[in-house]
Amino acid sequence: MKYASCLTFTTAVLMATALPALAAGQLNIFNFGLYTPPDMIKKFEAAYDVKVTLTEYDSNEAAMAKIEAGGHGFDIVVPSASVVPIYIDKGLLMKSEPSQMSNFRNVNPEWIDVSWDAGRHYTVPWVWGTTGVMVNKKVYKGDINTSAIILDTPEELKGKVNVVPAMNEVIDMAIGYVGGQPCTTDKAILKAARDKLMAAKPHWASIDYPSFEKFIKEDLNASVFWNGAAMRIRAENPGFAYGYPKEGFSLWQDNVAILADAKNVDNAKLFLNFIMDPENAALISNYTRYGNAILGSEKFMDKELPNAPEMNIPPEFKTAAHFLVTCPADVQEIYTRIWTDLTK
Amino acid sequence: MVERGFNVKRLPGAALMAVTCFVILYIPMVILVAYSFNSGKVIGNWEGLSLKWYGAAFQNAAFLDAAINSLILATSASVLATLMATMAAIATTRTAKFRGDGTIHIILNQPLMVPEIVLAIALLIIIGQIKQATGYTGLGFLIAAHTTFCIPFAYLPIRARLEGMDLSLEAAAADLYASRFYAFRRVTLPLLAPGIMAGFMLAFVISLDDLVMSDFLKSPGQETLPTYLMGELRRNLTSEIYAISSLLLLISVLIVAGSWVATRKKN
Numbered sequence: 001m002k003y004a005s006c007l008t009f010t011t012a013v014l015m016a017t018a019l020p021a022l023a024a025g026q027l028n029i030f031n032f033g034l035y036t037p038p039d040m041i042k043k044f045e046a047a048y049d050v051k052v053t054l055t056e057y058d059s060n061e062a063a064m065a066k067i068e069a070g071g072h073g074f075d076i077v078v079p080s081a082s083v084v085p086i087y088i089d090k091g092l093l094m095k096s097e098p099s100q101m102s103n104f105r106n107v108n109p110e111w112i113d114v115s116w117d118a119g120r121h122y123t124v125p126w127v128w129g130t131t132g133v134m135v136n137k138k139v140y141k142g143d144i145n146t147s148a149i150i151l152d153t154p155e156e157l158k159g160k161v162n163v164v165p166a167m168n169e170v171i172d173m174a175i176g177y178v179g180g181q182p183c184t185t186d187k188a189i190l191k192a193a194r195d196k197l198m199a200a201k202p203h204w205a206s207i208d209y210p211s212f213e214k215f216i217k218e219d220l221n222a223s224v225f226w227n228g229a230a231m232r233i234r235a236e237n238p239g240f241a242y243g244y245p246k247e248g249f250s251l252w253q254d255n256v257a258i259l260a261d262a263k264n265v266d267n268a269k270l271f272l273n274f275i276m277d278p279e280n281a282a283l284i285s286n287y288t289r290y291g292n293a294i295l296g297s298e299k300f301m302d303k304e305l306p307n308a309p310e311m312n313i314p315p316e317f318k319t320a321a322h323f324l325v326t327c328p329a330d331v332q333e334i335y336t337r338i339w340t341d342l343t344k
Numbered sequence: 345m346v347e348r349g350f351n352v353k354r355l356p357g358a359a360l361m362a363v364t365c366f367v368i369l370y371i372p373m374v375i376l377v378a379y380s381f382n383s384g385k386v387i388g389n390w391e392g393l394s395l396k397w398y399g400a401a402f403q404n405a406a407f408l409d410a411a412i413n414s415l416i417l418a419t420s421a422s423v424l425a426t427l428m429a430t431m432a433a434i435a436t437t438r439t440a441k442f443r444g445d446g447t448i449h450i451i452l453n454q455p456l457m458v459p460e461i462v463l464a465i466a467l468l469i470i471i472g473q474i475k476q477a478t479g480y481t482g483l484g485f486l487i488a489a490h491t492t493f494c495i496p497f498a499y500l501p502i503r504a505r506l507e508g509m510d511l512s513l514e515a516a517a518a519d520l521y522a523s524r525f526y527a528f529r530r531v532t533l534p535l536l537a538p539g540i541m542a543g544f545m546l547a548f549v550i551s552l553d554d555l556v557m558s559d560f561l562k563s564p565g566q567e568t569l570p571t572y573l574m575g576e577l578r579r580n581l582t583s584e585i586y587a588i589s590s591l592l593l594l595i596s597v598l599i600v601a602g603s604w605v606a607t608r609k610k611n
Contacts (some may be wrong), residue, residue: 033575071475
């Protein structure tokens with residue numbers, strides 16, 4: 001090995017990478033994996049002559065840890081509604097006033113005065129979804145709109161049930177099942193929810209993010225699941241259906257925000273406005289299989305999407321929906337204890 | 345009577361045990377590679393042989409960017425680590441014993457002992473500050489971090505080689521009035537080359553496969569193959585992921601095999 005040539009090469013690489021990207025326009029997006037449609041990014045790049053980099057994370061916690069450490073270099077992040085207040089409290093988000101942007105008129109009014117960002121001073125909706133119950137109707141003939149499928153597992157589903165490791169969603173579901181409200185401080189309700197979960201656990205196969213083929217091949221026949229994922233599975237195995245537990249289920253939204261220390265603020269604002277355009281919002285829904293909050297986007301969606309049962313909460317179950325939030329610290333601590341017991 | 349000594353191969357069931365271990369170790373990877381050639385979307389259903397997921401991978405710009413990043417990173421980090429490890433190994437074996445020799449050895453190898461996540465968190469904080477202060481967010485930070493934990497992987501085979509080499513050859517060169525540098529260049533270095541090659545390739549593979557450090561330290565647009573795969577995993581699995589994983593596996597296997605051939609030939 002020739003040291004000289006190694007050194008030259010290394011120097012060259014260091015110099016090449018040392019130059020910050022000085023393209024006319026740059027935008028650095030930090031989002032969950034497989035969540036940003038490449039065709040939409042291309043369209044944005046072409047429309048505004050901006051070079052977009054997309055970097056991915058796999059959890060809200062991982063993203064926040066990096067952002068808090070500083071020097072991250074990202075302009076845009078996509079936090080879930082449950083963590084938006086934490087981001088705002090820590091001063092990590094820029095008050096970019098999306099409500100003043102031209103495409104804001106397309107935002108469905110239902111999604112404007114939300115608890116995590118009332119009036120939308122920081123965030124723009126990305127997609128929303130629900131955490132319900134997915135079940136194979138070939139195996140189970142009963143009512144699908146109940147969390148009894150998970151918590152009082154019917155005989156035919158025993159050993160075929162999965163629960164996704166989403167702590168608040170699962171515990172909220174159990175609290176709703178025993179008659180309480182999410183983030184309740186009522187110890188009796190919390191205890192009942194815990195006991196219900198512990199009693200149900202022996203009938204479950206796993207607490208996991210299962211690979212889709214386990215459902216498609218019917219190794220698993222029911223799961224606490226997200227609506228968009230359930231739609232993907234139904235496309236491969238039409239036996240599966242998605243239910244909205246009448247005892248209560250979580251409604252969530254992921255939101256696009258500009259970071260307080262963003263370098264490319266103008267481009268980031270352009271992007272926020274861009275995704276509130278119905279045509280672009282439809283690209284997001286087509287790719288993620290989740291609903292967006294932009295009025296008029298339905299007509300640009302894949303034809304199977306707007307009327308899919310997974311995308312439309314039946315009116316009779318709307319009252320059972322509650323927004324997924326991070327509970328106050330003392331309740332959150334009890335949740336964590338319940339979860340630790342459950343997953344032990 | 346001749347004492348035959350202990351030979352593990354003669355233990356009853358040794359072969360069976362070895363085969364079982366290898367099967368358990370490698371079956372999952374064999375399945376992964378096999379299904380990367382599946383024409384269907386779902387892993388459990390074999391729907392025929394196809395290269396379409398490899399085609400999809402090579403048309404996936406995000407994957408290609410990640411692959412390029414990974415290669416630049418692994419090459420730079422392993423070259424730097426090998427360079428430093430070689431100098432360190434020579435300095436610790438071709439000198440008279442000195443105080444602190446053991447300490448140096450321990451410090452050099454500390455990335456092997458310190459849990460990677462701890463080092464990653466420490467670097468996340470410090471590098472975050474440096475990024476803020478300087479405004480530089482290039483690949484240099486990842487290269488420096490990868491170099492750090494690659495050094496012991498390059499150092500150990502190089503040092504082992506140096507310790508196994510016959511000192512009399514270097515002494516003979518000196519006796520024949522070779523200058524110290526000339527002796528190093530014409531005697532030590534050629535004999536050491538397989539060790540350096542092995543160390544380099546090991547360092548390369550370690551850097552290529554690293555997830556934790558890259559995930560903590562990556563700046564915008566610095567997705568590497570492992571962090572890219574991790575980001576995709578949570579949402580959906582198509583067989584494209586298996587194709588990409590198989591490609592990563594292939595590179596690692598090629599490099600390790602190359603390293604093995606390089607060390608073996610000269611012995």
